[in-house]
Amino acid sequence: MIYFLFLEYLLDEILRIEHLKKYFVKKSVFSSEVSTLRATDDVSFYLEKGEVFVLAGESGSGKSTIAKMILKSIESDSGKIIFEGQEIKNDQKSLEKIRMNCQMIHQDPYDSINPRMKIFDIIVEPLEIHKIGDSSSRKQRVLEVLREVKLEPAEEVIKKYPHMLSGGQRQRVVLARALSINPKVILADEPVSMLDVSIRAEMLELMGELQKKYGISFIYITHDLATARYFGQRIGILYLGKIVEMGKIDDVLLSPKHPYTQALIDAISEPDPENVNKEKKIRINEPNEISIFEGCRFRPRCPYAIDKCKVEPSLESKNGDHAFACYVDIT
Numbered sequence: 001m002i003y004f005l006f007l008e009y010l011l012d013e014i015l016r017i018e019h020l021k022k023y024f025v026k027k028s029v030f031s032s033e034v035s036t037l038r039a040t041d042d043v044s045f046y047l048e049k050g051e052v053f054v055l056a057g058e059s060g061s062g063k064s065t066i067a068k069m070i071l072k073s074i075e076s077d078s079g080k081i082i083f084e085g086q087e088i089k090n091d092q093k094s095l096e097k098i099r100m101n102c103q104m105i106h107q108d109p110y111d112s113i114n115p116r117m118k119i120f121d122i123i124v125e126p127l128e129i130h131k132i133g134d135s136s137s138r139k140q141r142v143l144e145v146l147r148e149v150k151l152e153p154a155e156e157v158i159k160k161y162p163h164m165l166s167g168g169q170r171q172r173v174v175l176a177r178a179l180s181i182n183p184k185v186i187l188a189d190e191p192v193s194m195l196d197v198s199i200r201a202e203m204l205e206l207m208g209e210l211q212k213k214y215g216i217s218f219i220y221i222t223h224d225l226a227t228a229r230y231f232g233q234r235i236g237i238l239y240l241g242k243i244v245e246m247g248k249i250d251d252v253l254l255s256p257k258h259p260y261t262q263a264l265i266d267a268i269s270e271p272d273p274e275n276v277n278k279e280k281k282i283r284i285n286e287p288n289e290i291s292i293f294e295g296c297r298f299r300p301r302c303p304y305a306i307d308k309c310k311v312e313p314s315l316e317s318k319n320g321d322h323a324f325a326c327y328v329d330i331t
């Protein structure tokens with residue numbers, strides 16, 4: 001019985017990362033000092049088929065580094081990436097499998113599209129790289145995905161250059177390019193943060209529609225908890241390379257258990273008119289390159305820190321799948 005339950009669990013899971021680690025060596029500009037920057041420090045999570053998992057955290061918390069390691073565009077120091085039950089190593093077969101099935105959308109469309117290429121050439125490129133179809137079926141596919149992302153008339157759009165489109169339209173081209181090879185997973189790294197606020201919802205809505213229509217799984221990377229709640233089902237909160245809280249989106253955002261999650265939510269909540277002068281307990285805009293890595297790394301900014309926090313708390317769930325790494329009950 002247990003065996004079957006385990007098997008069923010595995011079948012629902014598309015991607016899993018286990019104990020992923022990436023440290024960068026940082027040289028000081030002013031001296032010969034060298035320090036270690038723990039961009040990703042023992043990060044584990046899974047992604048179910050058809051779900052949106054959000055990786056949230058401030059700038060510099062290690063979100064993009066994780067995405068790059070999943071796609072093998074940078075090498076992890078240690079840890080595993082498991083796609084459809086198989087570990088992705090560095091052999092050609094594994095790399096082809098992950099790149100055929102996982103596509104990335106970057107924050108800045110110009111990171112994924114060449115401004116000197118026409119829209120047709122931009123979108124057809126992944127089909128050519130992966131040798132999918134012939135020239136006629138590729139053209140059909142390009143037109144089809146342009147219609148999927150609502151860039152019409154597709155026959156006209158393919159002849160244009162990126163600079164002839166608006167920022168929102170360019171990000172739709174990036175989405176169309178990612179969709180062209182029918183990926184099972186899309187890693188969307190801050191896909192709307194460079195867009196005007198007025199068109200962010202449209203883009204998220206479009207990604208949501210495609211996710212439901214094709215059962216695509218998303219890792220949605222963001223520093224913005226409002227869009228996270230709109231788009232995601234589960235969330236992991238990253239702080240300086242570590243997940244400090246993880247669970248269903250409403251559990252985490254409506255009853256945060258970690259002081260850092262609470263601070264992030266505090267930062268976006270409406271000011272209380274009766275307490276306009278009340279100071280927020282935690283300022284989240286302080287520089288976050290704090291080099292204390294003994295014990296809980298949030299300790300220097302945490303108003304609840306106790307002596308015990310000098311020993312790093314592990315990410316544990318005390319209530320179903322809502323896990324957090326904190327000794328103090330802040331609720």
Ligand SMILES: Nc1ncnc2c1ncn2[C@@H]1O[C@H](COP(=O)(O)OP(=O)(O)O)[C@@H](O)[C@H]1O
Pocket residue numbers: 024025037039057058059060061062063064065066
């Ligand atoms: N190639 C690199 N070399 C050195 N440091 C890096 C490199 N890439 C990222 N970093 C550092 O790692 C940390 C995490 O970066 P990143 O993953 O880009 O964060 P995020 O996407 O959350 O803003 C940052 O402090 C960043 O400066």
Ligand SMILES: [Mg+2]
Pocket residue numbers: 063064065189
């Ligand atoms: Mg980033």
